[in-house]
Amino acid sequence: MRILLTSSASYAPPRGGSTRSNLAWLTQLARAGHTVQVVSAAWELESHTITDGITIHSIKDLPLQASRLGDSIRSFEPDFVLVSSEDLSHRLLREAARAAPGRIVYLAHTPQFFPFGPESWNTDPAAAEIVRHARGVIAIGHYMAAYIEQHAGRAATVIHPPIYGAAPYPRFGNFPAGDVLMINPCAVKGIAIFLALAKQFPAVRFVGLTGWGTTTEDRAAMSKLPNVRLLQSVANIDSVLQSASLLLMPSLWYEGFGLIAMEAMLRGLPVIASDSGGLKEAKAGTGFVIPVQPIRSYLPEFDEVHMPKPIIPDQDLAPWCEALQTLTADSNAYAQEAEASRAYALHFVSSLDAGQLGRFLETLPATKPALTAAQKALLVEKLRRR
Secondary structure: OEEEEEEEEEEOOEOOHHHHHHHHHHHHHHHOOOEEEEEEEOOOOOEEEEEOOEEEEEEOOHHHHOHHHHHHHHHHOOOEEEEEOOOOOOHHHHHHHHHOOOOEEEEEOOHHHOOOOOOOOOOOHHHHHHHHOOOEEEEOOHHHHHHHHHHHOOOOEEOOOOOOOOOOOOOOOOOOOOEEEEEOOOOOOOHHHHHHHHHHOOOOOEEEEOOOOOOHHHHHHHHOOOOEEEEOOOOOOHHHHOOEEEEEEOOOOOOOOOHHHHHHHHOOOOEEEEOOOHHHHHOOOOOOEEOOOOOOOEEEEEOOOOOEEEOOOOOOOHHHHHHHHHHHHOHHHHHHHHHHHHHHHHHHHHOOOOOHHHHHHHOOOOOOOOOOHHHHHHHHHHHHHO
16 A cells, blocks of 8 residues: 655654654554655754655645645555644645545544544634545544544544554652653643642652643743753653653643553553543553543633643642652552553553554555546557557
């Protein structure tokens, strides 16, 4: 098969869980002998690279130049166009539908980027209709599949991304001396709870691994606290997890799934998480899932990382303090949660099938692209010669 994936996120270098997930799928497709291309936004400069058998075309301001996606589709002639949900304007989705009718497969990662549903930042009935009639819709978890069916009226196929690598997985857990780690501290991920806990527990070391949502204001707020240390993005998450005692995930927006929660649990780290969407699915069979008041609305303005500014509801900090106190002071409770977390994560990851997406695509009869004018003329000429 010839497969093209498009997204407004950066793939060279990759940024974010959705990008990592998509690249894991694409790598498996390339290893299986399929021809794979990516048309994505450029992080800085435009480039054309080949990584793990995947050709990546990074285009500056791709959503504003969506016609270049159409050009790539027409020249590459893919059997399927995978449109990742990281496409807030939905321009890539609409262009893909124009250039490759009948060949769209929607990869549903982030509900805030969907063109439908109460969590969407940009509802778009026309784009939602494209998803509704796509050849396939892939959800990264069962919570996400239920959300899609409820709000788009379309059944989705659940395929968990095989991003966790191969066993054996190292075992970490530095009780009681390790760091309390939060990844991508920002408003929607619950930095307000992270900061409040750091103030409540001055003797505990906190670490914020900055990510795509972390703003200058977030960095300044963390830097003011003497027991909070900031880290920049890392190539290998183990380099951060190995120094942690637990992971904090106080997310206030609807999560598609808890990829990093599963990565931490695989390594024997307890995770204190909110009950937001797919985080409950990732934390199944473990403890320390805390109800939050989720974000319900946003201001009509964007921050420096192009995220709409959320209106943060007041939160009850007491259960977070109780959970953190337990896991930083009670060695038995820590050991029990660490063991339950690792056991569940090992069971979950062992059930994943890296080739599932490829087989799913193979069950969809490929619709060949329409012939170009030049191809039609060539075909007519060949028929005349017979």
